[in-house]
Amino acid sequence: MNDLNRQAIANYKNDFLREVEERVEDGDWVRMCMQCGVCAGSCPLGNAWEHTPQKLFMMIRAGKREEVLSSDSMWMCTSCYNCIVRCPRKLPITHIMHGLAHYAHKLNMAPKGQPTRDIAKLFWDNLVKTGRVNELKFSLAMYFKDGFMQGIRNALAMQAVGMGLVKAKRLNPMEILGGHKCKDQGGIHRMIAKARAIEAHKKG
Amino acid sequence: MSKRQYAFYPGCSSQKGASASNFVTSIQMMCEKLGVQLNEIPDWNCCGASIGYGEGGELPRLVLNARNLALAEQHLPGQDMVSGCPACWLSTRETAERLNKFDDLMAEANEALKEAGLNLKGSVKARHIVEVLIEDVGFAEMRQAVVKPLQDLKIAGYVGCQTNRPFGITGESFENPLYLDKMIETVGAEAVSSYDQKVTCCGGALAFSEPDKSQKQIRDIVESAYDHGAEMIVTPCQLCQANVEVYQSEINKKQGTQFNMPVVYYSQLMTVAYGGGVKQAGLDGHIIQPKKLQDIAGK
Ligand code: SF4
Ligand code: SF4
Ligand code: SF4
Ligand code: SF4
Numbered sequence: 001m002n003d004l005n006r007q008a009i010a011n012y013k014n015d016f017l018r019e020v021e022e023r024v025e026d027g028d029w030v031r032m033c034m035q036c037g038v039c040a041g042s043c044p045l046g047n048a049w050e051h052t053p054q055k056l057f058m059m060i061r062a063g064k065r066e067e068v069l070s071s072d073s074m075w076m077c078t079s080c081y082n083c084i085v086r087c088p089r090k091l092p093i094t095h096i097m098h099g100l101a102h103y104a105h106k107l108n109m110a111p112k113g114q115p116t117r118d119i120a121k122l123f124w125d126n127l128v129k130t131g132r133v134n135e136l137k138f139s140l141a142m143y144f145k146d147g148f149m150q151g152i153r154n155a156l157a158m159q160a161v162g163m164g165l166v167k168a169k170r171l172n173p174m175e176i177l178g179g180h181k182c183k184d185q186g187g188i189h190r191m192i193a194k195a196r197a198i199e200a201h202k203k204g
Numbered sequence: 205m206s207k208r209q210y211a212f213y214p215g216c217s218s219q220k221g222a223s224a225s226n227f228v229t230s231i232q233m234m235c236e237k238l239g240v241q242l243n244e245i246p247d248w249n250c251c252g253a254s255i256g257y258g259e260g261g262e263l264p265r266l267v268l269n270a271r272n273l274a275l276a277e278q279h280l281p282g283q284d285m286v287s288g289c290p291a292c293w294l295s296t297r298e299t300a301e302r303l304n305k306f307d308d309l310m311a312e313a314n315e316a317l318k319e320a321g322l323n324l325k326g327s328v329k330a331r332h333i334v335e336v337l338i339e340d341v342g343f344a345e346m347r348q349a350v351v352k353p354l355q356d357l358k359i360a361g362y363v364g365c366q367t368n369r370p371f372g373i374t375g376e377s378f379e380n381p382l383y384l385d386k387m388i389e390t391v392g393a394e395a396v397s398s399y400d401q402k403v404t405c406c407g408g409a410l411a412f413s414e415p416d417k418s419q420k421q422i423r424d425i426v427e428s429a430y431d432h433g434a435e436m437i438v439t440p441c442q443l444c445q446a447n448v449e450v451y452q453s454e455i456n457k458k459q460g461t462q463f464n465m466p467v468v469y470y471s472q473l474m475t476v477a478y479g480g481g482v483k484q485a486g487l488d489g490h491i492i493q494p495k496k497l498q499d500i501a502g503k
Contacts, residue, residue, distance in 0.1 A: 025262045044405040045417045076414070079254035080405035081369035085378045094370075098257035105258055115413035120258025123409075127256070131249035133216040180216070183247045187320030188271070195267040195316040202312075 025099030131182030212242035226486030353392025
């Protein structure tokens with residue numbers, strides 16, 4: 001268990017709803033859900049969700065902290081915004097799903113090896129380094145995230161796709177030598193560090 | 205005619221040699237013909253896209269976008285900020301609206317921006333290129349510029365999610381937006397009006413992490429285009445374009461389908477209709493060749 005998690009448990013005792021309201025992005029909306037079920041039928045990868053957004057909101061109110069934060073479900077969100085435009089109570093469901101995923105990741109309670117979790121981290125690290133996403137390094141990192149041999153297998157499986165993109169000049173093999181970046185990388189690094197510090201101070 | 209000026213935010217996938225570089229190529233001629241000038245925001249950074257949340261969290265993500273808004277405000281004052289990538293547009297617009305609504309968030313964002321020598325007042329409006337075309341240029345002007353109507357071409361207009369939700373184009377419905385079909389017809393082609401996968405999600409960024417689940421979505425999107433007799437799919441979204449074009453061969457391999465459906469951007473259609481050649485329309489950047497459109501462009 002990491003420090004943040006220990007501190008959150010001590011702080012909120014058994015009041016998981018309040019924890020979500022105070023620490024999860026847009027978590028203060030959860031209370032507004034009237035359990036109508038509209039969002040539950042809106043997710044494109046719906047049958048891969050063990051707990052629909054509706055269910056997650058119910059579980060939060062029932063204090064099921066462990067089950068919610070270790071759920072695989074919010075990582076299935078494609079950010080399609082179907083739910084947001086349909087919810088009769090106007091809950092920003094997409095943002096709450098992102099917020100829950102981020103919070104679970106931060107407390108290290110999210111499922112280990114969850115592919116979207118891993119890729120989201122790689123993506124963020126890649127972009128923060130230079131200010132822009134380097135698609136080649138990002139794809140290579142993705143293929144090799146499960147180790148070297150699996151990486152070779154993954155890369156071979158997608159080789160046709162990759163070569164097609166290179167031929168169409170939409171994936172530049174020279175990017176490995178540098179590629180796109182912002183000029184003021186120092187400023188971006190300081191800015192992100194500051195934003196993280198402010199958020200940590202505010203949300204524990 | 206004096207040109208309409210905009211602060212342009214290309215986004216990472218539209219850089220030279222990146223997956224949507226042919227999109228940027230094609231908007232150049234389209235914009236020129238329509239009197240739209242896009243001024244690139246100096247030193248812009250990535251918006252964080254839709255999966256930045258996992259590691260990034262709330263404020264760092266907002267601040268990334270605030271930096272672009274601040275750069276636009278400072279270097280291109282008075283101009284609306286325009287992006288072609290729906291994910292970029294969404295991130296930027298959401299940031300602008302949230303910061304303008306909550307003073308404490310704006311103050312925090314500015315505290316972080318100070319580290320990069322910037323400050324945001326909050327005067328910039330974040331828009332999508334499609335909004336510029338429809339609201340500022342208008343369908344009449346878009347039609348006037350046509351020199352080569354795209355006759356005998358049947359096209360499925362695939363809007364996808366993020367150009368359509370949660371903001372969408374003013375006056376359009378979320379379930380059945382009509383503007384893309386109208387744009388297709390404006391350049392003389394035929395839109396498949398009964399295309400039922402118009403606003404289906406392609407899986408977005410989860411095409412990487414959950415390939416099988418996303419490919420099921422993509423299969424529906426392509427299959428329905430075939431069922432309705434479409435010869436190609438047109439989309440306003442970079443990630444949709446890439447996902448729907450690139451994974452067809454994977455789906456064929458795994459599921460024994462024989463998909464070979466070209467997927468192009470609306471801007472490529474317009475560039476060809478405005479007299480552009482294969483290169484100007486970025487039609488040399490495809491994995492599935494849009495043969496018929498290439499032929500028209502080459503004539
Ligand atoms: S649609 Fe809205 S109100 Fe209905 S269950 Fe989902 S979140 Fe709750
Ligand atoms: S945005 Fe996420 S939660 Fe909402 S419908 Fe789409 S996948 Fe489901
Ligand atoms: S959405 Fe994609 S392309 Fe647009 S800036 Fe963000 S990462 Fe880059
Ligand atoms: S359709 Fe796909 S790529 Fe397009 S916006 Fe939705 S998720 Fe993104």
